[in-house]
Structure formats: structure tokens, C-alpha cells
Amino acid sequence: MKIIITGGAGFIGTALVEYLLTHTEHQLLVVDKLTYAANLTELDQFKRHDKTNHRFQFIKADICDASQVQNIFASFQPNAIMHLAAESHVDRSLTDPAEFIQTNIIGSYTLLEASRQYWQQLSPAQQQQFRFLQVSTDEVFGDLADNKQNTGNALFTETNAYAPSSPYSASKASADHLVQAWHRSYGLPTIISYCSNNYGPNQHKEKLIPKAIAQLAQGLAVPIYGDGQQIRDWLYVKDHVAALYLILRQGQVGQRYAVGGNNQVTNIELVQKIADIIDAYAKEKPKQQQWPLLTTPRRNLIQFVSDRPGHDKCYGIDSTKIKQQLNWQPQYSLQQGLQSTVHNLLAKYGHN
Template sequence: MQQQKIILVTGGAGFIGSNCVVNWVQSGTANVINLDKLTYAGNLENLAAIEGHAHHTFVHGDIGDRDLVSRLLHKYQPDAVINFAAESHVDRSIHGPEDFIQTNVVGTFHLLEETRAYWNARIKANPAEKENPCFRFLHVSTDEVYGTLSASDPAFTESTPYAPNSPYSASKAASDHLVRAYHHTYGLPVLTTNCSNNYGPYHFPEKLIPLCLLNALAGKPLPIYGDGQQVRDWLFVLDHCNAIQRVLEAGRIGETYNIGGWNEKTNLEVVQTLCRILDELKPRTDGKSYQEQITFVTDRPGHDRRYAIDASKLERELGWKPAETFESGIRKTVMWYLHHQDWVHHVTSGEYRHWVNQHYSEKAE
């Protein structure tokens, strides 16, 4: 990504999007137009570090608002669109799948349609760009579209067949297929990334790591689904941001790139590691380990047993590999939450607290 390219980012106030936007703006690599609907998971406090920055423009709006998207594209003439906007929590998709279809499928469709119109206008004004496009549409997706793996199965590659098992992953799979179709049918210069489980600063506290971290500090149970042996590959969010930037710079148009951390851990291992770090950095007043707060709850329906990403294509073709190990990344994450209690207090109020209390009170054994 060349310095000061103009990028329209959707969902840039959410967890992954905000980390990427702040990173790019502060490093001077992009002039970002940031479109976010500010649902429960979108938080302007995530962007406080670049408030008033000349190279960041925030726009409150929905990717499904085609008039707004069209105006932004034609006003700012971006060199790229990066689509982070998504409903992303599996449990929420089980309880209320409609929002996931509207945002992840219908919203992506509307965004693609307006981007296609913008792309056609670009190549009409400059026909040479059709053969050598400078513009990119980068769609950020998930490894969950590939389904589940057994303990002995090889990790997901870019050619693994799609087999989504939740309304969330099905909606993301549908959006991936739309992006692919808009490249093959209309020639839109697209890129798709499928990432493993992210963790790090600004992670909304409904997900495993921040939920258990904050519950531990509050003296509450640390809820673990089933037997806790579900395996995930864990990717530090800033490693993910750097990978996306590298794909945008040098990825081959029409290609998919899997982004993973090479860190397969069971959910129980993750929470135990979290507890050990908290035992060291902020011990319980009674001298006991936070691990005593671990509580096993009823497993969720259709819970995938194992995800694993083979990110060797990204390393082989574009030279990217993660800078953080799980041990270094999780320590940085714990320290960030310990030092940002104001953010934690603000985000864990109202709608979020009501949802978590209702959801996990139903499952506690």
C-alpha cells in the first residue's frame, strides 16, 4: 500500500477494523474514510488515538445504505475498499440470525453493487485501468466458512471446500461467494482474506478471551463451553492488520489468502494461560489462582470442534508471517485490558451486560 492511498474502510470502529485503521493512520500509510454503523460492537472510543487526525474521516452509516456508499465513493475516489463490516458472534447468530443475513449477505451485496458502479466509472474515465487496475476491493472473512476439522485433519487451505455450520459462518460464506462472483462476472478487482480467531486490544467482551479476563477480575465464573477441548488457531489482531496491508499491497487479484497465527490451542488452554498471567500481574487478594473460577457450561448447538489455518500461501507469495507468538500476544492483551479499565467500564454497560447475563444464565450448570 503506497503512502497516503485513500481507503474506504467499512466497520472501522469494530475490533479488527479499528485496530487496522489506527495502525494505518498513525503510520502514515493511508488516508482512511471510515464508515461504521456503530452497532453494539462498534465503538468510537476505539478510535480515540486518531480523533481529529487529518488522515481519518469518520462517517456514521450502514453499508446497506447505497446512496451513502455511492456518495462516499464518488466524493473521496478511494484506491481501495476494505470490508470489515459484519455481525460476527456465533452465539448471537444462533439466537437471532436475521441481523447476520441482513448485514453480512445483503449489506455486502449492496456494497458490491455500489463499488461495481464506481469501478465502471473509473475504467470509463481511464480505460487502461481495466487491464492494470490500481483499485482493489478487499473482503475480510473468517476460517469458520470451512466448517470443522477432526484432530488429525490437515489445516484449512484456500482450496478447502466451504462447509459452514452456524448462521454466522453461513452468512460469511455467502458474502465470500458474492465477492468471488463479482470478480468473475463483472471483473471487479477483488481480494479475500479468511482469518483465524483474533485477539488483542479493543476486543468486545462477548468473545472468549476478554469475557474470561474481565470475569476473572470481577470474581465471576469463567464460562467454558462443553469440555473446553475445542481447538482454535489464535491470531494477534495487529499481526492480522499487517497481513491485510500486505495483501492489499501485493496480493493477486481474484485470489484468497488465509491468515493464521500458527497457534492451535484448546479453549481450556487459552483460559488457563490467561489465568496464569493474571495470577502474576494482578493476583487475587485471597492468594488463590483465577483458575478456580473456571466453570464448564452447556455446549452451544453445532459447536465446531477444531479450526486450523494453513497460512503458508501468504508467507510463500507475499512474505508475511506473524510477529507474535500466542504467549507474547496474550500477555500484551492482558496488560492492555489492565491499563484500559475506563474503556472496559464504558463498553461493558447496558445492552452488552443484559445480553451476557441472559445468555450465560441459561447455560450455567
């Protein structure tokens, strides 16, 4: 199989590429415009490790550029598209929404049109095999507390109504609607996946977990929005990418699959867990010069700051469908995933 992975230089994208290179024999083409969040180190490693197999290719391209995208389809001749390219940081969407509209909506439209035109000229057998996987987010459903009042669902499922709260989630919801319309109107074989909050090694430092690890390791304050009681469901990135490949291979065309970690905790509890892991690690390695001398637990470094606009109180995903229909199960508990992530990032900071 030949797979195009858009946004393959990002956090989830690089984890997906690593998974596919390790566990499959597919040929991969990463398409990424290399924004600030791109992981060039991981891309270079993929290139070095794949010198003999020639299964990995990379093209720097903007998915909003229709002619460039069409040329990529014509030359690579893919069997599947895994669409991860997106602007994804909520805070940035509040200050610069135009960038999110452009990439997440216009970019997705451009990619869908290129996929449709390419797919329509394939043979019937090739059309049957082709897949377009839209990787979405649970944030398109808005605040679980509000959504629950409307549906009675204790957790988000694939049937929840869309009710996005931020420019980011609204742009992802718009892209999802386009994907569904291209399936309904043109027959393009699409599938949509929703995921809860991802975390793991190599995540960009603007996100909560790597930011908390970096600050706490240096003995610096960690800002927490509002009262810290916002609840999120945390999904280890390796569990997520395994689910994505399963959905691509076994998911039913036109269906939607929700992927969660079954790890709902408040933001304050999450950061406290990270603080405790770092304290324990520092105690094991007391002679490391990089550790700042602290007289109190790192939990005391948590600082509450003004809440951000439109901040959803609660997210949580019910993964029953993918568990029952595709036999997927997360392999990492929150404690295991956090320990792996903390130790990985501390090693990068020299605390090893």
C-alpha cells in the same frame, strides 16, 4: 491511495486504521453504522491525532443503504475498499440470525454493486489499480475435523470447501461467494482473506478472551462450553492487520489468502493461560485494592456449561501461501499476545 474501510469502528477495523495511520500516508474513510460493538474511544483518538494531516475521515452509514453508499463512493473517489463490516458473534447469530443475513449478505451485495458501478466508470489505468478486499473468516470452512476427512488437509488452506456451521459463518460464506461472482462475472478486482480467531487490546467483552480476563480479574467464574476441548488458532490482531495491508498492496486479483497465528490450543488451555498470567500479575502488585482475595489459583474459577448448538470442534489455518508469496510472518507468539492483552485490559479495570 484513498481507502474506504467498512466496519472501521470495530475491533479489527480500529486496529487496521491505527496501523495504516502509523505506517502509511494513505487517506482513510471509515464507514460504520456504530452498532453496540463500535469503539467510539478509538475513533475520537484518530480524529484528535489527525487534525493536521487530514488523512482520517468518518461517516456513520449502513452499508445496506445503497444510495448512501453510492454517494460515499462519488464524493471520496476511493482506490480501494477493505470490507470488514460484519456481525461476527456466533452466539448472537444463533438467537438473531436475521441481523447477520442483512448486514453480512445484503450489506456485502450493496457494497459490491456500488463498487462495480463506480469501478466501471474509471479510466483503464484506475481500474487496474482498484482493489476490493473481502475480509472473511476460517469459520466458513466449518469444522476442521469434518473438513479433514473430506480433503485430507491437516489445516485449512485457501482450497478447502466451504461447510459453514452457524448462521454467522453461513452469512460470511454467502458474502464470499458474492465477491467471487462479482470478480468472475464483471471483472471487479477482488481478493479474499481468511483469518483465524483474532484477539488483542480493545476487543469487545462478549468475546472469549476479554470476557475471561474481566471475570478472572474480579475473581468470578468463567463459563466454558462443553468440555473445553474445542481447538482454535489464535491470531494477534496487529499481525492480522499487517497481513491485510500486505494482501491489499501485493495480493493477486482473484486470489484468496489464509492468515493464521499458528497458535492452536484448546479453549480450556487458553483460559488456563490467561488465569496464570493474571495470577502472576496480581502477585507482582499485591497492594492493589482492586484485586479480590483468592486462596486458590484462578484456574479453579473455570466452569463448564452446556455446549452451544453446532459448535465446531477444531479450527486451524495453514498460512503457507501468504508466507511464501507475500513474505508475511506473525510477529507475536500466543504468550506475548496474551500478556499484552491481559495487561492492557487490567489497566482499564484499574489493576495497574
